Amino acid sequence: MLRDVTIGQYFPGGTPIHRLDPRTKLVWTVIFITALFMARGALSYALMLCVLAGCVFASRVSARALMGSIKPMLIIICITAILNVFFTRGEVIARLWVISVTREGLISAAYMASRLVMLISGTFLLTYTTSPIALTDGIESLLGPLKKIRLPVHELAMMMSIALRFIPTLIEETDKIMSAQKARGADFETGGLIKRAKALLPILIPLFISAFRRADELAVAMESRCYHGGEGRTRMKKLRMTSRDCAALALGAALPALIVVTNMLSGA
């Protein structure tokens, strides 16, 4: 049930993708998304799909886990696709009262849907293969230059890693509280909207109380270990770019160029 939520989850592993520097993976994800929006025509999309499939294969993330990440977005994808089908002008192939389906509409719906699916899979691949700690370290390092304009980069990264760290904890806690209230006959599945909203109170109140308690305990634990923000803080595990990362980044840089080429080829 709740246990199966995969958002922000990390599947530990030792594949080449797992071992890449988190900064490389972050930059790659940005490049991938950019390339995805540059892509026009079947050839470019096929290329993007190959790149994605290659990464998925190399990371050994199960197709099932990836499908699980797309599932919650399915409604958005469907709505986008349907809107595209009906609101694109062009050659009409079917007509239903005032609504007409065009050939161009169908094509653009297909492109839009596959773009969204690839976008979601690509970004989830990042969180599936990068531990939350590595991810925030990477973000902190990439945003480092912004410290010059007094942006509290370290604090932001710390907040993010704490938030990520507590997602599973809070899910587990919610699960436990739900079970406990269910054991007393709480019913979350039947009744109208108001009844269902009311039924959530026995979960939300204990959950909020425990979240505040945890936050308090964490703050005390951090202060008792002399945490005082990022200034002068050193790291035990320094991020280090290897030749593998350089190769990956070079490939990443080549991707948009390739997309430009394939765009021109399919445009011709």
Add this chain to the structure above:
Amino acid sequence: MAPIIKTEKITHVYSTGTVFEQAALTGVDFQAERGEYVGIIGHTGSGKSTFIQTLNGLIKPTSGTVFFDGTDIRQSKARTREVRFKVGLVFQYPEYQLFEETVFKDIAFGPKNMGLPENEVSERVREAASFVGLGAGELEKSPFELSGGQRRRAAIAGVIAMRPQVLIADEPTAGLDPSGSAEIIANIGAYRRSAGATVVIVTHNMDEIARNADRVAVFDRGRIIIDASPAQTFARGEELTAMGLGLPSAAMIAARLRERGLRLPDGIITAEGLRAALREFKKGAGGGNA
């Protein structure tokens, strides 16, 4: 008489199909009679907590059947819901689930969900509160004004108020001081005697089991590997120690005394038993200094 609760070959696997796939239970057969007091022990991750949640239908086992009073608890949705009220489950640290403005309202949550009339609800709340030693003064307070031990007892009262025929508690004394623990165990015992209910308690406190339980089920890696009386169970001290479990202190003292050559009978697991055996020994030794 037929057992009040019974499981047949219960198996449960978490996160099927992912890298986190893990079998929590593998083919567990268990049963408890009416009025019986069963202790469940086993180290962390041995499947105890998953197991007790299958008993009231909160967890649907991957395979296997749970019977309450002779019928499958998953026969119909109505049956599962009915069983929820008859098999009361107290979770670990239940005080974190309190949410109402007053203790009274929180204890009333279960009986209200049962659809009982107002006067019956308040009668049950008062009855449950008296089992756990909470007075009228505490009932009107906010749960957050109570002490830790009182809060725990209020949460247990919330389950007792449903008048379950089987009361299951997952480490009800965890994190309490000795007198607080003793009170909780006495509260549960009082409910059991008065309602003739079956009690199933998961615990790490072997002394508590030696003193109160009629039977012990030992979990190890998702199986019940010992299901016997406390005396028989704790006689297998070496097996238990190998599993990382302890023995009641009286049993440990008796074992050390035997090592030193005192001929004590087997099956000493409580302080009273040990005292009686030592008196016997003293008599046998002709009143000498033993």
